[in-house]
Amino acid sequence: MLETNASTSTNSDPALIAGREVVASLNAIRKTYFMGALAVEVLHGISLDFYQGDYISIMGPSGCGKSTLMNILGCLDQPTEGKYFLGDEDTSKMEDDELSTIRGARLGFIFQSYNLIQQLNVLENIEMPLFYQGYSEADSHEIAMGLAARVGLQDRVDHKPFELSGGQQQRVAIARALAVDPLIILADEPTGNLDSKSGAEILNLFDELHDQGKTLIMVTHSDELAERSQRWVRLRDGMVESDDRHNA
Amino acid sequence: MTDITLNPPGSGSHAGKRPLLNSGFNFLRFKKITEVGIKSIYSHGLRSLLTVLGIVIGVAAVIAMLAVSEGASFEAQQQFRDLGASNILLKSVKPAEVEESSRSGFGPPQAIVYGLTVADITAIRNSIPGISNVISSRIVKKNVWNGGLNMNTDVVGTSVDYPVSRNYNLRAGRFFSESEMRDHANVVVLSDEVAQGLFPIDNPLGKSIRIDSDYYNVIGIMESEGFSNLGQNQAGSSNSASSRIFIPFTSSKSRFGETTTRQTAGGVESETVELHEAIIQVDNQDGVIEVGEIIDSILERRHKDIDYAIEVPLALLRQAEESALRDQVVAGAIAGISLLVGGIGIMNIMLASVTERTREIGIRRALGAKRRDIIMQFLIEAVILSGVGGLIGVVLGIAIPFIISAFWGMTTIVTPLAPILAFSISALIGVIFGIYPSIRAADMDPVEALRHE
Numbered sequence: 001m002l003e004t005n006a007s008t009s010t011n012s013d014p015a016l017i018a019g020r021e022v023v024a025s026l027n028a029i030r031k032t033y034f035m036g037a038l039a040v041e042v043l044h045g046i047s048l049d050f051y052q053g054d055y056i057s058i059m060g061p062s063g064c065g066k067s068t069l070m071n072i073l074g075c076l077d078q079p080t081e082g083k084y085f086l087g088d089e090d091t092s093k094m095e096d097d098e099l100s101t102i103r104g105a106r107l108g109f110i111f112q113s114y115n116l117i118q119q120l121n122v123l124e125n126i127e128m129p130l131f132y133q134g135y136s137e138a139d140s141h142e143i144a145m146g147l148a149a150r151v152g153l154q155d156r157v158d159h160k161p162f163e164l165s166g167g168q169q170q171r172v173a174i175a176r177a178l179a180v181d182p183l184i185i186l187a188d189e190p191t192g193n194l195d196s197k198s199g200a201e202i203l204n205l206f207d208e209l210h211d212q213g214k215t216l217i218m219v220t221h222s223d224e225l226a227e228r229s230q231r232w233v234r235l236r237d238g239m240v241e242s243d244d245r246h247n248a
Numbered sequence: 249m250t251d252i253t254l255n256p257p258g259s260g261s262h263a264g265k266r267p268l269l270n271s272g273f274n275f276l277r278f279k280k281i282t283e284v285g286i287k288s289i290y291s292h293g294l295r296s297l298l299t300v301l302g303i304v305i306g307v308a309a310v311i312a313m314l315a316v317s318e319g320a321s322f323e324a325q326q327q328f329r330d331l332g333a334s335n336i337l338l339k340s341v342k343p344a345e346v347e348e349s350s351r352s353g354f355g356p357p358q359a360i361v362y363g364l365t366v367a368d369i370t371a372i373r374n375s376i377p378g379i380s381n382v383i384s385s386r387i388v389k390k391n392v393w394n395g396g397l398n399m400n401t402d403v404v405g406t407s408v409d410y411p412v413s414r415n416y417n418l419r420a421g422r423f424f425s426e427s428e429m430r431d432h433a434n435v436v437v438l439s440d441e442v443a444q445g446l447f448p449i450d451n452p453l454g455k456s457i458r459i460d461s462d463y464y465n466v467i468g469i470m471e472s473e474g475f476s477n478l479g480q481n482q483a484g485s486s487n488s489a490s491s492r493i494f495i496p497f498t499s500s501k502s503r504f505g506e507t508t509t510r511q512t513a514g515g516v517e518s519e520t521v522e523l524h525e526a527i528i529q530v531d532n533q534d535g536v537i538e539v540g541e542i543i544d545s546i547l548e549r550r551h552k553d554i555d556y557a558i559e560v561p562l563a564l565l566r567q568a569e570e571s572a573l574r575d576q577v578v579a580g581a582i583a584g585i586s587l588l589v590g591g592i593g594i595m596n597i598m599l600a601s602v603t604e605r606t607r608e609i610g611i612r613r614a615l616g617a618k619r620r621d622i623i624m625q626f627l628i629e630a631v632i633l634s635g636v637g638g639l640i641g642v643v644l645g646i647a648i649p650f651i652i653s654a655f656w657g658m659t660t661i662v663t664p665l666a667p668i669l670a671f672s673i674s675a676l677i678g679v680i681f682g683i684y685p686s687i688r689a690a691d692m693d694p695v696e697a698l699r700h701e
Contacts, residue, residue, distance in 0.1 A: 076614060076694045097618050104616015115611045115698070119287050131280055132616035176615070 022085075023183050023215050024050040024073065029082035031068050031238075042068045044238040045082070050184065055210040056217045057226035060235035067188075069235065070219050074186050075103045087183055104132045108177025112189035114169040116161040122148060122172050123157040129179045147175035151205065167198025174205060178214075185209065187218040191225060203228050278628075281621075285629035288601070289636070299597040300637030302590025303677065307641025307670040308648060310583035314666045315649035317579060319659035321572030328568065330415050331561035334533040336540045338526040340364045342519070343553035359507050362555035363521040364547075371550065372543055378531045379539070383407050386500045387524040388508055392493060393458040394446040401442055402492045403459060404525075405500020411470065413527045421453050421468030429496045434503075436464040437494040443469045445491075457493075462503055464495060536562045587673060590637065591681040598630050598685035609689050610697025622690040630682025631675055638674030642667045 031043040042065045050056060060066050071077035072084060075091055078099075083092050086106055091099065108129075109115075116125045126144040135143070148157050151171040161169050170190060177185050187206070191199035206216055207228060218229060226232055234241040289296045331337065340363025369382050385406040392401050410416075411423050424435045436457060443452045443466075456463045470492075509518040528543065530536045540560035547556055602609070609622055617625075645667060649660035 071695050074614065076698070097620075100613065100616055100618040100621075103614060109614050111698070115607070115614075117608055117611060119284070119291055128612070129615045131277070132612075132618075132621060134277070137276060180616075 020051040020053060022049050023052050023054075023087060025083075025085040026069075026072075027083040027085070029069075029072060029079040029084060031065070031072065031077070032080040041080075042238050043072075043079070046235075046238075046240055047082075048233060048240065048243070050215060050217065052215055053210070053213045054215050054217075054231055055206070055229040056231045056233060057229040058217065058219045058233045058235065059221065059223075059226055060241070062221075064235040065238040066219050066235050070186060070188055070217075073184070073217060074107055074109060075099045100132075104129050105180055106183045108180070108182040108185040110170070110173050110177050110185065110187040110190050112192040114161070114166070114173045114193070116169055116172055116176075118161055121158050121160055122153055122164070125161070125172055126175045126179055129176060133180055143179060144175070147178055148172075150178070151175045165198065166194050167201055170194060170198070170202050171205070174202070174209075178209075184215045184217055187216065189220055190218065191222075277621075278624075281625050281628050282632065284625065285632050288605075288629060289632060292601075295597065296633060296636075299593050300590070300633055300640070302586060302593045303634050303637030303674050304590075304641040304644065306583055306586035306590050307638050307674050308644035309586060310579060310670045311642065311645025311662060311666045312648040312652075312660075313579035313582070314576060315645075315660040315662045316652060316658065317572055317575035318661040318663060319649070319653075320575075321568055322661055323659045324568040324572075325565060328561045328565040331559075332413060332415060332527075332529070333562050333565065334530050334536055335413060335561055336528040336530065336536065336543060337559040337561070338364055338528065338543070338547075339557045339559070340521050340524050341555055341557045343555045359518040359520045361520040362553065364523040364526055364556050366522055368547060368550055368556075369523070369526055372528065372546055375546060376539055376542055378535060379528055380531045381409055381413070381529040383409050383413050383527040383529070384497065384523045385410065385525040385527075386497065386504075386521070387492075388500065388504045390459050390504075392442065392446065394452075394455070397446050397448075399442055399445045399491065403500065403504075404492050404494045405497045405504075406494055407497050410494065410527075413529055417471045419469045419471050420451075421466070423468055423494070424496050429498055432498045432502050433496060434462055434464045434499060435467045435495065437468040437470055438466055439470050439492050441491050442493050460503070470494070533562065536560060537566075583670070587677055590634070590674070591677040594630055594634055594678060595681040595685060597633070598626060598682055599688070601629070602626060602685050602689040605689075606692060606697050606700040609692055610694050610700065613692075613694035614698060619690040623686040626686035626689050627679065627682045630685070631678035634678030634681075635671075635675050638671040641674065642671050645670065 026046055026048045029043055029046045030041060032039050032041045034040075046065075046069065058066050058069065068077065072079055075086065075094075076099075078094075079092055083090055085091070086102060089102065091102060094102065117128070120128070123141070123144050126147055127140040130140040130143060145154070145157065148154050151174055153168060153171055153175070156164065156168065161172065164172065170193075177187075190206075191202050194202065203225065206218070210216060210230075216229070218225070220226055231243070231245045233243050342360070342362055364384075366384070369384055373379055373382060383406060385404050388403045388405070390401060390403045391398050392403070404410075408423060408426055408429060411418065418437070419440060421437070423437055424433065427433075428435050438446070438452060438457075446452065446457060447455065452466045452469065455466050457466060458464075506522055507518055507520040509516060528539075530539050537560055540558060540563065544558050547558070612622065612625075646662055649662055652658050653660050
């Protein structure tokens with residue numbers, strides 16, 4: 001199915017992107033790691049545009065550079081060369097504090113291992129990005145309660161992460177990612193640690209977010225997962241191998 | 249198929265809610281970070297407690313030691329003040345060599361002559377200006393009788409100014425007068441203890457007591473509290489200062505003479521002492537130490553043996569003050585060391601905590617925490633740790649002196665400055681030893697931190 005679509009649709013298909021804003025733009029991104037005297041270039045010039053409402057899977061074998069690309073997209077790391085625009089801001093020359101701010105304000109992270117803070121309860125975990133953005137306590141509480149309800153955990157807000165199943169923890173993580181109403185939600189193997197039923201629930205949630213017009217970028221090995229999205233970016237050896245669209 | 253339902257967009261939305269502040273200090277932030285810090289410390293209760301033990305002990309030790317040394321110096325100063333800051337005390341002391349020879353000697357007992365003389369006092373008075381008064385006393389050990397009751401006392405023959413010079417107060421009656429002094433009158437002033445011993449039921453005033461074959465009329469009773477052991481006659485007196493009774497100097501001289509004879513294990517021992525004690529009062533307190541030195545040199549010239557002792561309460565007071573200061577310096581040094589050790593303990597545990605929570609740091613950084621947010625978080629945690637330690641230390645430090653006072657009867661004084669100072673230092677220790685671990689936490693690469701297992 002992927003192959004057939006690859007031949008018929010492209011990233012620049014004007015019919016699919018017509019009238020939609022570019023929310024993130026990678027422009028000839030190169031990333032080189034220095035290990036002592038040894039320089040290893042992991043990304044060899046990647047250019048991609050992501051549109052408002054896109055549901056994208058980034059795929060590729062291990063070592064292809066998808067983690068590095070994800071870190072750059074998440075403003076956790078900076079490209080050695082090239083420009084990365086998030087919204088209309090160029091992040092490639094930003095200071096550490098500015099990067100922290102843009103991460104907190106514009107991005108939502110969903111990790112394979114949920115990455116909730118164990119000492120905090122569900123509500124406090126969801127509130128955390130709001131806290132760093134300086135929202136008032138009352139506002140954060142209201143937003144977090146709403147989001148807990150949205151992911152079906154309104155009865156579990158006082159629970160600590162270890163009292164929840166994997167699927168529930170990942171739902172907390174999704175609520176947390178939605179807290180600041182980010183420009184892009186970045187998900188790294190979001191179902192990697194889940195059984196198939198919980199995984200399916202998470203993917204259904206992603207579908208619904210997509211239907212509501214959220215922009216989702218998901219890194220995955222799994223073709224099955226990728227099939228739920230409407231655009232596949234395949235990386236190989238630090239280059240974009242293919243970039244296809246289809247109507248899910 | 250799924251039990252998750254999403255509300256339509258906008259219903260649970262937070263449109264219109266804007267961040268209050270994007271950067272800088274903010275009380276809410278501070279409060280939240282503090283809450284998180286307390287939670288994290290609480291989640292490692294025992295470890296946290298052991299960590300702050302150094303601080304607890306340090307702070308408690310400072311406060312308790314200061315309280316004890318403050319109490320001791322207060323007590324010492326009180327004693328010296330009782331002796332009179334403008335007084336110089338002279339006493340006769342049996343010289344060591346004489347004591348030896350008299351014990352091993354054969355033949356008829358020979359009176360040992362030693363100690364201060366009236367001539368000494370005259371010489372002192374004549375050569376030093378600014379001596380306002382000299383109160384000379386003779387002290388003889390005697391059994392004192394009231395009918396069948398008797399007590400062994402030090403009978404002090406002295407002058408009318410004695411109570412004033414020593415800050416002693418009369419509880420009842422009066423001290424003897426100049427005329428009684430002139431008349432070699434048989435009048436006596438009892439100390440509280442003697443009065444109670446001899447007159448357990450009735451009021452001793454107006455009654456008589458017997459010493460040897462003479463009867464003395466009781467005219468007054470002296471408070472025992474002010475009697476200090478310092479300045480007590482050292483020549484053969486084993487009684488406590490409170491079992492003293494007082495008669496006119498003239499009466500003592502004419503009734504008992506200057507030579508006293510005692511029955512000892514080896515035979516009979518007799519000694520001749522003109523004056524047992526003299527209190528020299530100086531006009532000006534500032535000169536008292538110098539006058540003391542001059543008197544010492546005069547007596548040194550006049551006496552072959554060292555058969556006298558000189559005590560200047562003010563000089564002793566100064567010494568006590570100096571030693572109190574030394575105590576405090578030592579207490580401070582010990583406290584400093586234990587607080588340093590406590591601080592290192594906190595640094596150690598904070599470094600462990602930073603490593604342990606690398607993942608959390610990564611998550612927080614990914615969710616928008618700036619470097620300074622992370623620094624703040626760990627710094628506040630370190631300060632809470634040391635602050636809690638300091639607080640426990642303050643409580644212990646205030647409790648320990650109370651216990652010492654209750655069980656050993658020592659005077660302890662907790663000055664308000666000590667707990668405040670000790671607590672402030674402990675909080676400061678948290679900041680100083682928390683900085684390095686906090687900076688290490690903040691300098692972590694978010695990507696590395698998120699990957700940390």
